[in-house]
Amino acid sequence: MKSIQISSLAEYKELYQKSVDDPQGFWEEVASHFTWRQKWSHVLKSDFITPDVRWFEGGKFNITENCLDRHIEKNGDTPAILWEGNNPETPSVVLTYKQLLSEVNKCANALKSLGIKKGDRICFYMPMIPQVAVAILACARIGAIHSVVFAGFSANALADRIKDSECKLVICSDYNRRGNKNIPVKEVVDEAIAMGCDSVEKVLVYNATGQSVNWNNDKDIWWENIVPQQNDVCEPEIMDAEDVLFILYTSGSTGKPKGVVHTCGGYMVYTCYTFLNVFQYKPGDVYWCTADVGWITGHSYIIYGPLLSGATSLMFEGVPTYPDSGRFWQVCEKHKVNQFYTAPTAIRALMASGYDEPDKYDLSSLKVIGSVGEPINEEAWNWYYEKIGHKNCPIVDTWWQTETGGILISPLPGITDMKPCFASYPLPGVQPCLVDTNGVELEGNNVEGLLCMKFPWPSILRTTYGDHERCRTTYFSTFNNKYFTGDGARRDEDGRYRIIGRVDDVINVSGHRIGTAEVEDAINQHEHVIESAVVGFPHNIKGQGIYAYVITNGAIGEENAFRKQVLDVVTKEIGPIAKPDAIQIVTQLPKTRSGKIMRRILRKIAEGEFDNFGDTSTLLNPECVEDLKNGALTLN
Numbered sequence: 001m002k003s004i005q006i007s008s009l010a011e012y013k014e015l016y017q018k019s020v021d022d023p024q025g026f027w028e029e030v031a032s033h034f035t036w037r038q039k040w041s042h043v044l045k046s047d048f049i050t051p052d053v054r055w056f057e058g059g060k061f062n063i064t065e066n067c068l069d070r071h072i073e074k075n076g077d078t079p080a081i082l083w084e085g086n087n088p089e090t091p092s093v094v095l096t097y098k099q100l101l102s103e104v105n106k107c108a109n110a111l112k113s114l115g116i117k118k119g120d121r122i123c124f125y126m127p128m129i130p131q132v133a134v135a136i137l138a139c140a141r142i143g144a145i146h147s148v149v150f151a152g153f154s155a156n157a158l159a160d161r162i163k164d165s166e167c168k169l170v171i172c173s174d175y176n177r178r179g180n181k182n183i184p185v186k187e188v189v190d191e192a193i194a195m196g197c198d199s200v201e202k203v204l205v206y207n208a209t210g211q212s213v214n215w216n217n218d219k220d221i222w223w224e225n226i227v228p229q230q231n232d233v234c235e236p237e238i239m240d241a242e243d244v245l246f247i248l249y250t251s252g253s254t255g256k257p258k259g260v261v262h263t264c265g266g267y268m269v270y271t272c273y274t275f276l277n278v279f280q281y282k283p284g285d286v287y288w289c290t291a292d293v294g295w296i297t298g299h300s301y302i303i304y305g306p307l308l309s310g311a312t313s314l315m316f317e318g319v320p321t322y323p324d325s326g327r328f329w330q331v332c333e334k335h336k337v338n339q340f341y342t343a344p345t346a347i348r349a350l351m352a353s354g355y356d357e358p359d360k361y362d363l364s365s366l367k368v369i370g371s372v373g374e375p376i377n378e379e380a381w382n383w384y385y386e387k388i389g390h391k392n393c394p395i396v397d398t399w400w401q402t403e404t405g406g407i408l409i410s411p412l413p414g415i416t417d418m419k420p421c422f423a424s425y426p427l428p429g430v431q432p433c434l435v436d437t438n439g440v441e442l443e444g445n446n447v448e449g450l451l452c453m454k455f456p457w458p459s460i461l462r463t464t465y466g467d468h469e470r471c472r473t474t475y476f477s478t479f480n481n482k483y484f485t486g487d488g489a490r491r492d493e494d495g496r497y498r499i500i501g502r503v504d505d506v507i508n509v510s511g512h513r514i515g516t517a518e519v520e521d522a523i524n525q526h527e528h529v530i531e532s533a534v535v536g537f538p539h540n541i542k543g544q545g546i547y548a549y550v551i552t553n554g555a556i557g558e559e560n561a562f563r564k565q566v567l568d569v570v571t572k573e574i575g576p577i578a579k580p581d582a583i584q585i586v587t588q589l590p591k592t593r594s595g596k597i598m599r600r601i602l603r604k605i606a607e608g609e610f611d612n613f614g615d616t617s618t619l620l621n622p623e624c625v626e627d628l629k630n631g632a633l634t635l636n
């Protein structure tokens, strides 16, 4: 391998085979393309998949030196971040690699002056502005651990996450401009801290919009009062490959969100390797990922993957529909974007709001277009292929998860073939398999089962923060010696994977994972709710919507007013993304003799399917099914 970029089908096949026959040799070669201060003692310390895996242990380096310093000599004047504001009139901002390094160093020195040290946790609650990238990299530069919380989460959700990882510092902005909304950010942080976040010593506030905010002189510090005046040299903290880089909370089928932990070395190697291969980025290209930095896609494919590769990463503050539904395409035209990476939900929403709208823009710069976060349906795939890619751009349907750190299954554009709705083939280094419910591996092609991984890759999660056992039981104990993804998939006659969707109690709403238990817990906070059950249903735009069945104490008054109160409770407990699309008020839920809710029936009814409930002989209260059907809400 001369570079870590694969350039032909023959090479893909050869490397895939090598990665299976000699994984250590394969990854050692990939890792040699980075700047290490000291070489690792082992590439990988286990030959099976476990949460105790160690990659490149003993290797010493700093990820920001690889993102920034090593590009300066040759590419210091290359734009690293190209920022486009919410309002099309706002001038774009360019930060070259040289400028970004200098900003990061100043911010890193400011963090040090606040007493932040290696291993301390910093919580980020920020809009999509260049300073979020600066501060994340500054955090990594001094060896602190970032925990970015999506700025659409509520104060409650933010407080839970701050408390779980005992963050010492919160970095936020004053407000957040999104579309024609102006969202208070600092206010939510204040509210969260007042909920007993005792670990928080300081709040660093970036003045993004110039509006006034409440101020606490003991805790709050303006960014402009402490960052710009710092020295712009900051020696990076030398980290071990297995030191923690960040925590990112994600929902599961039970309990509170888990803090997925990624470490420095494996994450660096894997995000850069996948970025270069999946997007086939070439020097001079402009790459744009529309995700929010609060999700794993923003971490791996707006910040780390592109910057590790010396790429130009476009960062967008706004929303796809502001000022109109041509905004994405206007930005692609303006910046001559070469690789564009977005979510099926955005594609469907834009297709619905103006089928021919993209025709107004020059999209001829595009070379590769990508999709992530949920299964992409054929209609959306075709529209994306024709209207955006003009049948010239391969679509990379990339399958991965917060826990996987980077893309595991995806076409390689121009190298492997593509088929609508198929994430297709595993990247070299990735060993997927399908198993049946007993964990027996399904051999051969044309099979459908539960998607697992048989062998570790460098950016697999290392633990769930503060609860290693939970990590083991959630991902590594369902099936022996396998990592279980929670997804169902089918393998076609040529070995391509098609992801069907979650098989657990996780709903994928617009590409965001929401645990049914979390939504139920929120709904149950309403004083008149006795019990609730939440399921997903197919939604035309969001992929899945949220359907809630609620048992009340009968004292709710007018039903629609009550429904509105339920939505308010969910917004307060989690955030607007978790609001149910439908709330059916019921008197009973279908339960088995052991007291378990039979969700299968609830899912069918929410889908509008009133027959074929399967075996219902174990139901304690079969009579309730008729009532559930009669009260079902029609959706879509």
Ligand code: WT7
Pocket: 250, 295, 296, 297, 371, 372, 373, 374, 375, 376, 397, 398, 399, 400, 401, 402, 403, 423, 485, 486, 487, 499, 500, 501, 502, 508, 511, 512, 513
């Ligand atoms: C879940 C992971 C990966 C970053 C964004 C979401 C679903 C993800 C695809 C795809 C079908 C997909 C899966 C997965 N998913 N990509 N290309 N096709 N489904 O990260 O929040 O951790 O969610 O998203 O169900 O398990 P996440």
